[in-house]
Amino acid sequence: MRTHELTPRERQILKVIIHDYITSGEPVGSRSIARRHLGHLSPATIRNVMADLEEVGYLSQPHASAGRIPTDSGYRFYVDSLMQRPRLSRVEESRIEQGIRPSLGQAEELVQGVSRILSDLSRYASVVLAPKFAQNTxxxxxxxxxxxxxxxxxxxxxxxxxxxxxxxxxxxxxxxxxxxxxxxxxxxxxxxxxxxxxxxxxxxxxxxxxxxxxxxxxxxxxxxxxxEGEEEHVYIGGAANIAHRPEFADINTMKHIFAAFEEKSRLVKMLDQCLTHEGLRVIIGRESEIREMRELSLIASPYKSGDHVVGVLGIVGPKRIAYDRMVALVDCTARLVSKLLSEADV
The missing domain is CATH 3.30.390 (Enolase-like; domain 1)
Structure with missing residues (x-):
């Protein structure tokens, strides 16, 4: 297996495959890439590049006659090296702020409001770790x-x-x-x-x-x-959104995922790691410590009151989640929650 340094052409084709697979959920073939995106390249040339990407572990082939799909490593390379981070529109930012601001006051109402707005805008599941006594000022x-x-x-x-x-x-x-x-x-x-x-x-x-x-x-x-004995409260919203995704049509798969949501102590442990992680974090598939969540990705960010990190908010969805948009949504929500909490501190 050769090193993972990709050529510009390999990067371009990997990015196209990931975008198409996120959109369609279907394996992506060389003819489709040539026809829809890279008409200056022949399908044979694209197939050779796809074979190289499979060799380094960024793509896999579900069966012999199918196209390719991204692996966890492929998604990781995309998030770290290929993805551009768009900004949400002012209309969307305003909607988030309007959804959160009325909840300021009671901590429970705040996290429920944040959970609701994240699941509504993402159409995935939201997770919010409530502020802790020990970390608040x-x-x-x-x-x-x-x-x-x-x-x-x-x-x-x-x-x-x-x-x-x-x-x-x-x-x-x-x-x-x-x-x-x-x-x-x-x-x-x-x-x-x-x-x-x-x-x-x-x-x-x-x-x-x-x-x-x-x-x-x-x-x-x-x-x-x-x-002492402080309970850590994690709120999960919109879990049913995941059930509508075609990759989770299998009943047993869904049972495992909902069992992971019910076992909140393990979810809290994973979110706790984000409390000490600087900035936004993306956990993809098998990077998760929770076995039942290895067909999912978590995009999470800490939120602050002043200079103190007090909680974590995020989105859980399938591995073929629209990472660029969801990263923008989580990042914007964390910034707005932090801003509102810090303004109230003045």
Missing amino acids: WRRINFVHLNRERILVVLMADSGLVQQKVIAIDEVIEQPELDRISNYLNSVLGGVTLHEVRNRIIARMAEERDEFNRLMQRALELSNKTL
């Missing part, structure tokens, strides 16, 4: 006494997003004491994460007088309970 925290064993935590992020969580407590803390703890924590909050708040409290406890230490100790305990 906070403006205000309140504790509400529910009963002897439970407290409601209400957090307002610098972005204006509100998140809630019920925590269990080991001893009764009445509302006046909870208000004192809230007031103390709010004096420490302001553009920092709960992890940073916890570290500040520990540092201050070594300096402050004894009677103040009890308040800080309780504040530390409640902060820890707010962070």
